[in-house]
Amino acid sequence: MTVLGVVVQVAAVLIGGAYLLAVADRLAGGGSANVLAALAHPIERASFLLLQPVTTTERPDLPAWILAPSLLAGLAAVGAVPVPIGGPSAAGDISAGLVLFGAAMLIVLVAVFIFGWAPNSAMPMIGGYRFAAMVLSIGIPFSLVVLTTAIPAESLSVGVIVESQSNLWYIVVQPLGFVIYLVTAAAIAFWGPFDLPEGADLAGGIAAEAAGPRLAMWRLAQAALMVTLSLMGAAVFLGGYHGPVLPGWGWTLLKTALVLLVLASTGRTIARMRVQRLVWFGWVVLLPLALVDVFVSGWIAL
Amino acid sequence: MNPGALSYVLVSVFGVGAVVSGWLVFRTDSMLRAAYWLMVSFVAVGAMLVVLDAQFLGLILILMMSGEMTIMAIFMIMFMMNPAGLNPMVMVHQNRTAIAAGVGSFLVLAWVGLVAEFPDRPAPIDDPTAELGEELLGRSMLVFESAGVALLAVMIGAIALAAKRGRFGDADAGSVEPAIDIESSVDPAVEAVADADHADDADDHGAGHGMGHGT
Numbered sequence: 001m002t003v004l005g006v007v008v009q010v011a012a013v014l015i016g017g018a019y020l021l022a023v024a025d026r027l028a029g030g031g032s033a034n035v036l037a038a039l040a041h042p043i044e045r046a047s048f049l050l051l052q053p054v055t056t057t058e059r060p061d062l063p064a065w066i067l068a069p070s071l072l073a074g075l076a077a078v079g080a081v082p083v084p085i086g087g088p089s090a091a092g093d094i095s096a097g098l099v100l101f102g103a104a105m106l107i108v109l110v111a112v113f114i115f116g117w118a119p120n121s122a123m124p125m126i127g128g129y130r131f132a133a134m135v136l137s138i139g140i141p142f143s144l145v146v147l148t149t150a151i152p153a154e155s156l157s158v159g160v161i162v163e164s165q166s167n168l169w170y171i172v173v174q175p176l177g178f179v180i181y182l183v184t185a186a187a188i189a190f191w192g193p194f195d196l197p198e199g200a201d202l203a204g205g206i207a208a209e210a211a212g213p214r215l216a217m218w219r220l221a222q223a224a225l226m227v228t229l230s231l232m233g234a235a236v237f238l239g240g241y242h243g244p245v246l247p248g249w250g251w252t253l254l255k256t257a258l259v260l261l262v263l264a265s266t267g268r269t270i271a272r273m274r275v276q277r278l279v280w281f282g283w284v285v286l287l288p289l290a291l292v293d294v295f296v297s298g299w300i301a302l
Numbered sequence: 303m304n305p306g307a308l309s310y311v312l313v314s315v316f317g318v319g320a321v322v323s324g325w326l327v328f329r330t331d332s333m334l335r336a337a338y339w340l341m342v343s344f345v346a347v348g349a350m351l352v353v354l355d356a357q358f359l360g361l362i363l364i365l366m367m368s369g370e371m372t373i374m375a376i377f378m379i380m381f382m383m384n385p386a387g388l389n390p391m392v393m394v395h396q397n398r399t400a401i402a403a404g405v406g407s408f409l410v411l412a413w414v415g416l417v418a419e420f421p422d423r424p425a426p427i428d429d430p431t432a433e434l435g436e437e438l439l440g441r442s443m444l445v446f447e448s449a450g451v452a453l454l455a456v457m458i459g460a461i462a463l464a465a466k467r468g469r470f471g472d473a474d475a476g477s478v479e480p481a482i483d484i485e486s487s488v489d490p491a492v493e494a495v496a497d498a499d500h501a502d503d504a505d506d507h508g509a510g511h512g513m514g515h516g517t
Contacts, residue, residue, distance in 0.1 A: 061335075094433040096358040103365035109372050110338065117334060132372055139369060140457065156358070156431055211386075287461055 010080045011076055013253070014073075018042075020219055020257060021264055029268030040058045049216035057119045057209050065118035067146060069214060072111040072221035077106035079228040082158045083235045087248040088090045089216035093159035098150055101145050101158070105188055108225065112190065115218065116206035127205025130275050131197040134187055136281030141290035142184035145177040145302030148294050151237040152301045158232070162240035170237040173300060178237045180286055182263065185229035189222060189276075193265035196275050312353045320346035328393055336393055337375035341367055358431045 022042035054063075065287060084098025094100065109132060116128025150156050151162040152173065161170075171178045181272060187194040192205070198205040234240060234255035241248030323342040330336050343365040351360030394400065437444050 017419070093428050094357055096361050097359060099361040099365060103361050103368065106365055107368040110341065110368055113372055114338070132376060136369070136373065283461055287457065291457070 001110040002147075006081060009085060009212075010077050012225050013231065013256075014076060014080060014086065014224040015220075017161060017230070017256065017260055018223030021181050021223045021226055021260055024261055024264040025267055029083055040136035046216055049211075049219070050213050052215075053111055054212035054214060055209065057065045057121050058119045060209075061118040063298065064114050065210075066214065068111050069217035069221050072108065072115070073224055075104045075111060075218065076221060076224035079225075080231055083231050084162055085239060085249050085252045087241050088159055088163055093157055096156045096178060097103075097158040098146060098156045098161070098236075099172060102146060105229070106135075106139060108188055109139075110245045111221075114159045119209040121209050123159045123204065123208045124210075125208045127197040127199070127202050127208070129200075130199075131190060132208070133275060133279050134190075134194065134196065134282070137279045137288060138184045138187045140281065141180055141286040142188060144290040145174075145180045145184070146232070146236065146296055148177050148290075149210045151294075151297050158235055160234050162242070166242055166295040169237065169242075170235045174237070174293055174297050177297070179232070180258070180290055180293065181233055181237065184286065185226075185233060186266060187282075189225045189229055189263075191222070191226055191263060193270040193272045194278070195267075196272065196278065198274070217297075226263060227256070227260060232263060232264060233259045272302070285292075309353050316346045316350045316353065317335050320350070331393060333378040333393075334375050337371045337378065340369040344371075349394075355430050356434075358434050 016095065019042055022045070026038040026041045079101045080092060082100050084093055096143050112131045112135075113128040114249075117127075123190075125132050138188050149161055152170065153161040155161060155164075186192050191195050202208065207215060207218060231252075234252060238255045238259070239251075240255070241252045243251035243254075246254070256283075262284040320343045323346060326339040327343065330339060347365050348360040348367070351357075351363065353359075362457035396474045464498050
């Protein structure tokens with residue numbers, strides 16, 4: 001596959017997945033069980049935001065504020081590149097693909113922090129600091145459980161990791177790792193119970209001052225990030241393109257959609273934690289569990 | 303364009319990018335901008351490593367620096383008299399020493415670059431990440447295992463610190479300000495010295511401004 005092919009494929013998966021996420025979130029708790037209305041909702045919302053006038057604040061860092069949503073979307077795209085979608089021998093597969101994904105997901109912190117900092121306004125800035133506290137607490141468990149899938153496959157290449165799951169998906173060996181992955185992935189995408197940086201107690205937090213196309217881009221980038229995290233989760237824990245009857249890309253997309261819907265359902269069902277408690281939860285609960293996961297999968301691999 | 307020429311061009315582009323963003327670190331007037339320009343510089347260096355077939359090293363450099371720079375920015379903002387990091391402030395101090403150190407280290411590194419014998423016939427490598435793994439867990443195993451155990455101990459120590467009930471309450475209760483009666487117990491003489499220190503700080507700051515604008 002050519003480079004252009006990879007770009008088109010990633011863009012299609014991210015935009016399609018973002019649409020699915022918006023529809024699912026609307027159906028899950030938007031006050032309407034009407035499927036047609038839910039299907040139209042993302043388009044209505046996007047049209048509204050794109051036509052809305054852009055507001056500004058007093059002396060913002062305008063270039064940073066405008067570029068941060070694009071940085072977030074770009075990071076989502078970079079993280080999705082190493083995942084093989086249709087089968088082995090994807091052009092985006094590089095020997096350290098998992099590290100590329102991890103680096104992109106940690107730079108999300110920079111994009112969100114800048115988006116909160118740039119408007120020169122109190123609530124967005126506090127939201128940015130909240131996100132820094134959150135990600136620094138759950139970043140290590142996230143990286144550990146992602147890297148743990150490389151132990152049995154003996155490679156950091158996502159293609160090799162998926163290929164080595166032809167007999168047994170890693171969710172069977174590492175159920176704990178998959179659960180930690182889901183929790184930390186939702187936190188990195190500041191989604192659902194982890195939307196503290198955008199919390200109502202901060203009047204909208206990082207997005208409090210954003211409006212118009214800038215906010216539309218920010219929402220699209222956040223949804224694309226969720227899709228990338230689901231795509232990687234489906235690849236390294238659920239066997240990626242492996243499965244009977246359907247073609248490889250069908251299985252990849254089906255599993256990605258499944259993980260995405262599980263994550264989406266948490267948005268309206270699981271209660272939030274205070275940020276202090278969340279930081280405690282990251283260091284005291286998730287990190288030891290992630291270390292247990294590393295030891296267990298290392299022991300199994302030996 | 304053959305792959306060799308392409309990687310030559312890419313390395314040059316990223317190298318120039320690293321130098322320019324490194325220069326911008328000192329041209330901005332805000333801690334946060336400086337920290338993130340430094341991150342851009344490191345990302346460019348990481349990209350150079352990736353182009354030079356050291357994918358793992360380059361990507362791990364980018365991974366480490368992205369998290370690190372935010373921590374650094376938060377600490378710098380905490381220690382500066384600049385609550386949000388958005389207000390302008392002078393970023394250069396001790397100019398003569400800095401110029402001397404900069405020129406000196408550039409000369410030393412340039413000398414090393416000119417004198418050192420670099421291999422000119424690279425060995426064929428199938429999978430650079432696997433080769434690096436062989437190196438790390440082969441000849442250098444003792445060093446990296448020691449570092450790994452130390453890092454594991456740090457993680458367990460962080461868990462212990464985070465889990466412990468501290469002086470100011472439970473770990474998950476957030477920080478609570480120290481009791482107010484600390485103020486009243488301060489000795490008047492000590493307070494006077496502290497005030498004098500503050501005055502010195504203000505003077506230094508003013509001098510820094512003057513130098514910054516003068517150069």
